[in-house]
Amino acid sequence: MAAPGAVEAAAAEPGGAAGPGSLFRPLSAEDGEQRPAEIESLCMNCFRSGVTRLLLTRIPFFREVIVSSFACGSCSWANTEIQSAGRIQEQGVRYTLAVTSRQDLNREVVKTDCATARIPELDLEIPAFSQKGVLTTVEGIIDRAVAGLEQDQPVRRATDEEVASKIEEFIGKLKQLKEVHSPFTLIVDDPSGNSFVENPHAPRKDDALVVTHYRRTPQQAAMLGLEGEELEEKPADAVEDLRDEVLQFHTNCPECNAPAHTNMKLVQIPHFKEVIIMATNCDSCGHRTNEVKSGGAIEAQGTRITLRITDPSDMTRDVLKSETCRVEIPELEFELGMGALGGKFTTLEGLLRDIRELVERNPFTLGDSPVPSKAEKLRDFVGKLGEIAEGRREAHFVMDDPAGNSYLQNVYAPEEDPELLVERYQRTFEQDEDLGLNDMRTEGYATGGGPGR
Template sequence: MHSSQVDEVYKIPSLCPNCEKQGLTQILPTNIPFFREVIITSFCCPHCNHTNNEIMQAEEIKTYGIRYILNIKNEKDYNRMIVKTDYATMNFPEIELEIPPSYQKAEITTIEGIIQKAYEDLDRDYGGTNSNHINNEALTAFIAKLKEILDTKPLQNFSFVLDDPSGNSFLENPYAPTEDSSLQILKYDRTNEQNIALGFSDIEDKEDSKVLTTPCSQQFKNIEEVKSEVLQFPSNCPSCNFPTVTNMKMISIPHFKELIIMASNCDKCANKTNEVKTGGGISDKGCKIELFVKSAKDLSREVIKSDNCSISIPEISLELSPTTLGSKYTTIEGLLTDIREQLNDNNPFAYGDSSKNDISQKYENFIKELDLMIQAKKFNYSFVLNDPTGNSHMTSTDFNSENKKAILPESNDIKAGSADNIKDDYIDENIKYFYYDRTWQQNEELGLNDMKV
């Protein structure tokens, strides 16, 4: 979308679908702050007062699907803002209400607004004597249940699921930038059927879905030669399923483990992916790393963050779940920048006309604090990595070969100890390492409870 087109209202005379007289459609291309560009359309008929509002995405479809799961705990949760696309399915599992993508068009609404619209449509079509449906009694009881929910707003055993394979829907986090304990966000790879429904090439097509099978022509004499080379293997693009090549390089991080870095670039859709995996398995103990940032030098520390590692900065009440940023090989400055971008993407209602004054002010102050950290103008704060797999790492700026001993302070809830051969041969007074035994729940999430070795 060209910048000159944004926030300019276009008015188009159009036929009213209700009375078939001429109405007016207004089209507004706009940019939702810290979210993405959208096109808002509004129709109004002066003859029968029929109105209709829709929202369309003006940006590309994401390379992943997204699913929001909200456990409703208070009445404010019913007022959470939602950006719903044409591809999103909405579900209230406890009352067995599922709203398919074709039923409610793309719009900006709230959870209460979704229930209200479902109630009004069902009551109009099936309520009272409007229908001779064979299950009219069951429908009448269900409509009455929706009405009761709107009146009482239940808080016990009530949840909402928003699933969008295009990755462009959004559910508001009113507590941003802190983590919302009631909201779970999952990103997933789309199925073949979902890709086809989104308009991508049919991955059953032989020419597009055929995986490259050319064998590796490189011959290596020993493992050291393998580690020194950039290896390539055939794969398929996760976005369009077009055959591509993934580059893989093994590197060894001093005082840590071997890493495998994989990256690919699709020639068809230009999608780029990169991923970092540790060469070893899950460590015997989890690891919590606390860095006290004192100078700009600390921002240049290299960081290996695994998929299971959470991030927190207590001084600004920042908490990020493990799945927020994925696995990365970057620096402290790079992570702070990624955090800022991620918060902007996940909190479109923090600014603008739809934002509440207290939330907007809180978010603005938080972003200012984060910017000062990125620009190396604010110091004396803690940057914490907590990885139950023990596969995250932070480099040291001070190395003492004469006194090889890691600083392992004791803690009431997380005790110092040993974890494989990691971080046991250098001193860095700005970093503290805590090794701890994982809880049963953490082992369950990692799939370790069912493993028999």
């Protein structure tokens, strides 16, 4: 929420006259016709009726904005927000203000929801999208940070006194900033270019304020939903190294169907090949999942990897299990079929833990009413699997992948590993059928013609 009086302070600044019938009028105390529109709205605090006031105005030496203010007469809950009335600018903008006096605390600040505010002297950062857009002052930015930190202090004092005392000390430092005993710096960085810090000397230069315009990075463009526009502006011969980037795209959570995002990265596994790692996180229900896809084609031969587990250190070996891979542990007469657990890039210990969780989650085996003999066998299996994971039982771990896209780390690479056996074999007709290769035709296609031409 903006500091009290922020909008009134903005309205007190003189501005130029607007033409007749102009939708956005300058902020001016002289203009009696500039009245906000009032709309009856639902209060999200008590669910009774309140009033939203909308003011379409032009900030002098800046641009048009929409200021909205909600107030509920029943529960006294209030909220203010500001939105840019224009489009996203061609370049991002960064304002660096040296605050040296109390007058600097009264400078107007337009901070959009995608802007980041920082005070380097205190290592304070207000991340993008953590607050709504606001029309306030420098002092208001500090007050909002203090209010946000104080909000959960009663709970922290009850659960973690040490953390609460450290935050209380930091809040004290923030409040001291408003006394301006020593200079500090406020940085407002907005990739959309729609934030603003007032220059009280405009149109003359302000020596305390540095305004920097910059070209957005691909990550910032993606955050603003401008991936397509940013890519079109790049030279045709520009080649990006995707190994250095984590790509992100929006999706829906498979558990609760709420909007979520998936991170994707191309990784080169030493002495193997490139793979694509994808991780999905849902902020609504907390669901997390990760999956690995091969970055290359299906190999000409299948691969069978056999590891003899003899030492607890074997549990730290990296494992890439593709979704076409079967896993066997002969000593336990156990086989995990193709497609189970999906693609995984983890350690041997992590894969054994996932197998154990898969077995324990099955309601027909270890649920409320299983067959006693079957439940006993599965409990015995889980116990032996735990002994293997802890290095107290020797066993063979077999990965059979007809697509040839699975991997188990050779800790002696590039030398041979005495406990690791890698075999290549020709796939059977049934295995090719499972991979969809029998009906796949890639030869005989000419430019402009169909198959066989």
